[in-house]
Amino acid sequence: MYPTLRVRVSRIEQLAAGIKSFTLQPCDGGALPAFDSGSHIVVHMDQGRMRNAYSLTSALDDRSRYQISVRLEEASRGGSRFMHEQLRENDELDIGAPANLFGLGDGAGKHVLVAGGIGITPFMTHIQALARQQASFELHYCFRNRDSAAYLDELPSTLAPDQLHLYESDTGGKLDIDALVASQPAGAHIYVCGPQALNDAVVAAARAAGWAAGRVHFEQFRNEVDATGGAFEVALRKSGVTLQVGADEPLLRAIEKAGVKIDCMCREGICGTCETAIIEGEADHRDQYLSDAEKAAQKTMMVCVSRCKGKRLVLDL
Template identity: 75%
Template sequence: MNDTLRVRVSRIERLADGIKRFTLRRSDGLDLPAFDSGSHVVLHLDGGRFRNAYSLTSPLDDLGGYQICVRKEEASRGGSRFMHEDVREDDELHIGAPANLFGLHPGEGKHVLVAGGIGITPFLTHIQALARRDAAFELHYCFRNRAGAAALDTLPALVGPERLRLYESDAGTLLDVAALVAGQPADAHIYVCGPQPLNDAVVAAAKAAGWDAGRIHFEQFRNDVDATGGAFDVTLKKSGKTLHVGPDDTLLRVIEKAGIQVDCMCREGICGSCETVILDGVADHRDSYLSDDEKAAQKTMMLCVSRCKGSHLVLDL
């Protein structure tokens, strides 16, 4: 973990049903690195067994501590469960440097923010940045019920009631995505972070309305795909190693356990940072990053969730 920072958990707070906020401060007492709105950090948990990415939600100008919000996922692969059940105040963790895959467009124009559930987290810093720019924006926040929605107590003051719209599905209040898109000016940019159905609906509505792809921004915080499957072997050409991937392990974890560093920001088959060239073999693509044509070409694959259709892969690693 030479490329990580040691941090101490200074505070743990319950924000909503199944959601906790963790405040992290550097163990050496120094300031943490600066970050842009929409950034996240990767937490290395349980001795590196889990690596999970979480959006930074703290004030942009407060580098004395980072804040992250963690929802305990029912189908957790271990990371969110570990954070909720095993991490205590004063525990020490390792984190990577801030990275940003969901930044704000720098130009003028209106910014339309659409959040679903825990997907509200990257917008907590976007709101700060947009307010500093005196930019036109509005926030549409969709959630199942108020008990499980984070930040409801602070959003009205942060955003302003005239720019905040709330949609509680259990109460029958739903977002009309097509109407939202249709009512925007020609220079608007739309941003969505939430469950895949919400992301897909917003992106599809914007494209159907003729929006240029450069005005559509999305971050998917979870890829609901099973990364387990049949066992296989992988040969890493550059490293000269052949490794075995068991049915309950992932290709990325096996490679990391062998001491080979691979960039992977999301670990969910979403961001594309672990894309690797296939030299031989057929990949079982399970990511949501590559297009159907790219998957069919079998030239690259995402190590974090994808597997092998046969018994052996050769990768350019």
């Protein structure tokens, strides 16, 4: 198992309908690890039975506390519901050290930030970093209505009017993604975090306009990934261990419970760090990392969210 940090929930604040902010401070009174803009932490909930990744939204230079914002998912499998309904101020939690899958691109002449709903969270630290760099940037924030959108009071006081663009869908506001991409200067980078439809539309528009892949950055928030299903057996060839994975148990959790160490940063089928070779069997792929061709080839799988289509897998672990 990877090292964790013990923190206390020092404050819980309602930011918007269905969104709460949690301030976490180290139980030992020391300094928390430094982090770069766009970083996230993995929060261990309910004695480690659930783990979700949440973007850090706190001040980059404040190592006395971390802040995260959590939306209550309508179809929550437990994580966001635990945070909203069971967690109280002064409760203690274990968290992982900060990791970053959504950093700022190097050498960008301009940074175009596109947020959808709770996807605003990683941009709260990007805004800080870009302001310090005196970089050219703008934020395009799409949300359903003002009651359900976080940080609407804070952003206008942080950004200049020409840097902040708001789109409220309930009142007819809609971002013209193609026009936004077409209006950008050469060398601009675009970043998007939000629902999959928004991410896909921004990526598709940039590719259609001929943007190089290195100029397009996206983060998919999928904290409520369903990693459960039918029970199956998995043999870990290198470790010499055979495990029974229960119907309601993610494969990664079963592997970790057996004491087998495996890198996994996002735990959501996004980052690719837990990609593992399949020796025998067929995976039920549920990740967002492998291409359709790679999934069909059945050569590797993401053990954090994917499962077995049959009754047995043999993995190169």
